[in-house]
Amino acid sequence: MSAPPKPIRRLLSARLAPAGVLSLVMGLGIACLILQSVVHLWSSHEHALEEAADSLSGLSATLASRLDATLRPIDACTRSTRQSLQGVGPVLPRLADRTDHSLSLQEWARTGLAQCVASFDELADMMVTDAKGEPLVRVRGEAVGQAVGEVLRKLGESPDDVLWFSGVLMTRDQPMLVAALPVRAADGEVIAQVAAVIRLDRVAGLFEAVRPADGSVIALRRSDDTRLLVRVPPQEGTLDRGVAYRLADELRAGSRKGLLPELRSPxxxxxxxxxYHRLETYPxxxxxxxxxxxxxxxxLWHAMADSGINILLIAMLSFGAHALGRRERNFRALFDAVSDFLFVLDDQGRVIHFNRSARHRLGMRASTLLQQPFASLLDDADAGVLERAAALAQDTGCPCALKSDHDEMLPVELRLMAGKWNGLPARFVLCRDVSELMQQQKLLEREVERYQLALERTRDGIFLMRLNGDLIEYNSAFxxxxxxSDEEMLRLNVTDWDARFPPEELRRIVGAGGADHLLIESRHRRRDGSEFDVEIGACGVAWSGEKFRFGTVRDxxxxxxxxxxxxxxxxxFHHAAEGIAITTPDGTVQEVNDALCEIMGYRRAELIGRNDRLFSAEDTSDARFAEIIRTLHRHGFWRDQIMVRHRDGRRYPQQLTLSVVRDEAGKVTHHVALFSDISSLKENERALQDLANTDSLTGLPNRALLATRLAAAMAEARQRGRALALAYLDLDGFKAVNDRHGHAMGDRLLVSMASRLAQVLRQGDTLARLGGDEFVILLPDQAKQADILHVLERVLAEASRPFLIDDILLQVSASIGVSLFPQDEVEDAEGLLAGADQAMYRAKRSGKNRLVFLDRGGQMRDPEGG
Ligand SMILES: Nc1nc2c(ncn2[C@@H]2O[C@H](COP(=O)(O)OP(=O)(O)OP(=O)(O)O)[C@@H](O)[C@H]2O)c(=O)[nH]1
Structure with missing residues (x-):
């Protein structure tokens, strides 16, 4: 046996609630009622038509039968009259005669006819006419007779022996029908006609009498040409007129009776x-x-009346079903609207119902979950959760996890309630999804952790205090x-650590408690009594209805x-004696001090924004400048003496020290230029140099300077392939001057001698004093010895020329030894000077006041002595 289809299984397993069953039953009842009503309406509709048809059939049959019964005796009467007349056939033509015989015959005929007329109320008259319709005998009025006669004349001969009927004949406004029979002679010739005039109004009266008062219509028509003889109710203009309609077709086809349920009247x-019903015998x-x-x-009226109750019943049932359905829907909507997962468990702990949230969030289908133990949704660890939840109060959730269709575990809080479901004991399990809550809690915990970490790691102190200054929270930095210690901290009041504000002032500041942010500088006192400067940012905060002061403290x-x-x-910077400029790395001046303004002769505003190359009086090439910057950046400073140009055009030396300022990343952000005025230093230096290189008495170059110049001259001579001469000059008889006139007079003679000898020499020659009465003359670039000799002889002459000093005539002479360069044996200045010295001694020994040459071969030669 195959299992029931799935939807039915599901329906069965859904275990509809009583309200649901009731709703279903009511729905079915309503459907049955509606069906019944429709069937009833249809059957009553058909019944009404059938009933009407039956009634009409009966009526038509009855009337047809009745007319048959009416016409039949008239027919018989007519026939018996004809028969009688045929018996007197040969005399019939004389009926119109006024003979006695004929009169008695007339009377006889009339009597027979009159009996007939008297017997049948429907008969208006009866008559006998001749073959051409001329009345021979008649029972009643002239007018009727004439009219009938006219009809009969039109008839001509009747073809057979049957009763012949005319059309409707209006006589004295009364519709009449003439029925006639021919009277034939023995040879068959028509010799007369017997006619009965039938009152159609009597037929109409009959119809009217039996016609139901429901608007029905009864008509009598001829069956051969449908001409209308009688119609009740009458309708003008229709009498004696035929119609073309379906009924006529049926009649022509031979039908004797029938029913046409839908016949449109023409x-x-x-x-x-x-x-319709045809008369048995007559047309x-x-x-x-x-x-x-x-x-x-x-x-319809009856149907509405009948259906009214049904409709009322249906409406009541519908209302009831709707109310029940709405209750059911409300319940289900409520059940499904709960965002928590709802499970209904039977007494065995199996799931017998669950709501939409459970279906959607857990992805469970009814086919997989219904009738399954609720424990199948739980992890093994939560196996006893239902028992635990049962032991708890209803509003206390029991944490556990539910399996979703992907076998993911969804954390929930489970509550358990006992109750009834479909009248049976059941347990209701309400599970609240706490996954988001747990996620938020985790986020919150992480947030708190982060804040705590931030509070602990910040170098600023953080505090929370009451408005009376009692400390209640703080971080480790504070x-x-x-x-x-922590224990001591919680006993502190702001007055214990603040060293700047008096306690009253502190209480006022802290106790204000407003939300305004406060930023003040103060001093805090450590436990050991030492103090430090702090900046405090604080504001008022409200927490659980109490106000506090929250703040940060920065050392x-x-x-x-x-x-x-x-x-x-x-x-x-501003008061330094040195000029200082701060520039960007590209040399744009950003700041200068007063000293630099003074050095340069500019106002500060005129220097800001200019390039620092403005300061240099030298044309520093780009390459040189780049080299300076490279050195500066490599070593961190650069120092040199430069010439600066004052605004007025003066140039003077400055010692410039450049140093760099770097940011934390080591990038050069600024240059600092320090200008030191070294004019006086330069002068001193020059003075010292002069002192070191000149003879203090005569102002002539001393031995040191001579040595420098000699070395330079020798180098140049070597380089250019030139010659030079060095003359060593020692005064003759100078001691005597000292001895005779004093040392001072000796000095003055030395000074005068120096001046006089200098005048003999060319620019580029050097006259130096080695000390005492010794001088040296350096004659560089001497190509010819004759020229040397010429100069030195003039020197000799000038040296021996007397001096008049303070009216004292003084005279000395000079012995000169000359050494020439280049020489084979001399390489340096010392050697050359020593050679000249030797030659000078030679001159002394040779009698003084003379020249002795030490030639290139190292031989002494007295030019005068040959
Ligand atoms: N006035 C003066 N005398 C000096 C100075 N230096 C040295 N003398 C003297 O100069 C003299 C030089 O001595 P000599 O060269 O031997 O004297 P001289 O008389 O020239 O002898 P000869 O050279 O041999 O001709 C000494 O008496 C020194 O005391 C000086 O700066 N000023």
């Missing part, structure tokens, strides 16, 4: 249910009909700043020291 256009049919609309109107001792240092540097 007379008045109304669709009717029509029953007429009776049609009884009733308007369909009228029949259905009545049916504790370390003050140097107290600004270092900053204070730096500020003091900066002030000092600023002072030093």
């Amino acid at each position: 007379v008045d256009g109304v669709t009717r249910v029509t029953a 007429f049919y009776v049609a009884a009909s009733r308007s369909r609309a009228e029949i259905l109107d009545r049916w 504790r370390d700043m003050l140097g107290y 600004i001792s270092g900053r204070k020291r730096a500020e003091a240092r900066l002030r000092l540097y600023s002072e030093a």
Whole structure:
């Protein structure tokens, strides 16, 4: 046996609630009622039509039968009259004669006819006419007779022996029907006619009498040409007129009776249910009909009345079903609207229902979860959670985890309640998804951790105090700043550590408690009594209805020291004797001090923004400048003496020291240029140099300077292939001057001698005093010895020329030894000077006041002595 289809299994497993069953039953009841109503309406509709048809059929049959019964005796009467007349056939033509015989015959005929007329109320008259319709005998009025006669004349001969009927004949406004039979002679010739005039109004009266008062129509028509003989109710202009309609076709086809449920009348256009019935013997049919609309109107009225109760019942049931359905839907909506997961467990702990949240969030399907133990949703570790939850209060959640369809564990808080489900004991499990809560809690914990870490790692102190100044929270930086232990910290009041403000002032500041941010500088006192500068940022905070002061404390001792240092540097900068300029690395001046303004002759504003190459009076090439910058950046400083140009055009030496300022990354951010005025230094240097190189008495170059110049001259001579001469000159008889006139007079003679000898020499020659009365003459670039000799002889002459000093005539002479360069044996200045010295001694020994040459071969030669 195959299992029921899945939807049915699901329906069965869903275990509908009683309200659901009731709703279903009500729904089915409503459906049945509606079906029943429709069937009833349909059957009553058909019944109404059938009933009308039956009634009409009966009526038409009855009337047809009745007419048959009416016409049949008239027919018989007519026939018996004809028979009688045929018996007197040969005399019939004389009936019109006024003979006695004929009169009695007339009377006889009339009597027979009159009996017939008297017997049948429907008969208006009866008559006998001749073959051409001329009345021979008649029972009643002239007018009727004439009219009938006219009809009969039109008839001509009747073809057979049957009763012949005319059309409707209006006589005295009364519709009549003539029925006639021919009277034939023995040879068959028609010799007379027997006619009965039938009152159609009597037939109409009959119809009217039996016609139901429901608007039905009864008509009598001829069955051969459908001409209308009688119609109730009557309708003008329709009498004696035929119609073309379906009924006529049926009659022509030989039908004797029938029912047409929908026959549209060609007379008045109304669709009717029509029953017809042909007369047995005579060419007429009776049609009884009733308007369909009228029949259905009545049916509708009855149907509405019948259906009203059903509708009311349906409405009541619908309302009840809707109310139940709404209750059910509300319950389900409520059940499903709960964002928590709801499970209904049976007494075995199996899931018998669960809500939409559980279905969506856990991804569970009814087919997989229903009838499964709730424990299958739990991890092994949570196996006893239902028992634990049962032991807890209803509003206390029991943490556990539910498996989703992906076998992920979803953390939930489980609550358990006992109750009834579909009338059976059940347990309701409510699980709240706490995954997001746990995630938020974790985030919060991490956040708190981060803040705590930040609070602990910050170098600023952080505190929270009551408005009376009692410390209640702090970080380790604040504790370390003050140097107290944690235990001691919580006993502190702001007045214990603040060293700047008096206690009253402190209480006012802290106790203000507003939310305004406060930024003040103060001094804090450590536990050991030492103090330090702090900057405090504080504001009022409210927490659990209480106000506090929250603040940060920054130790600004270092900053204070730096500020003091900066002030000092600023002072030093602005009041330094040296000119200082601070420039960007590309040389744009950013700051200068007063001293530099003075050195350069510019106002500060004129220097700011200019390039520092403005300061140099020298045309420093780009390459040179780049070299300076490279050196500066490589070593951190560069120092040299440069010439600066004052605004007024003066040039003077300055010692320029450049140094660099780097940022923390080591990048050069600024250059600092320090200008030291070295004019006086230069002068001193020059003076010292002069002192070192000149003879103090005569101002002539001394031995040192001579040595320098000699070495330079020798080098140049060597380089150019030139010659030079060095003359060593020692005065003759100078001691005697000293001895005779004093040392001072000797000095004056030496000075005068120096001046006089200098005048003999060319520019480029050097006259130096070695000390005492010894002089040296350096004659560089001497190509010819004759020229040397010429100069030195003039020297000799000038040296021996007397001096008049303070009216004292003084005279000395000079012995000169000359050494020439280049020489084979002499390489340096010392050697050359020694050679000249030797030659000078030679001159002394040779009698003084003379020249002795030490030639290139190292031989002494007295030019005068040959
Ligand atoms: N006035 C003066 N005398 C000096 C100075 N230096 C040395 N003398 C003297 O100069 C004299 C030089 O001595 P000599 O060269 O021997 O004297 P002289 O008389 O020239 O002898 P001869 O050279 O041999 O001709 C000494 O008496 C020194 O005391 C000086 O700076 N000033």
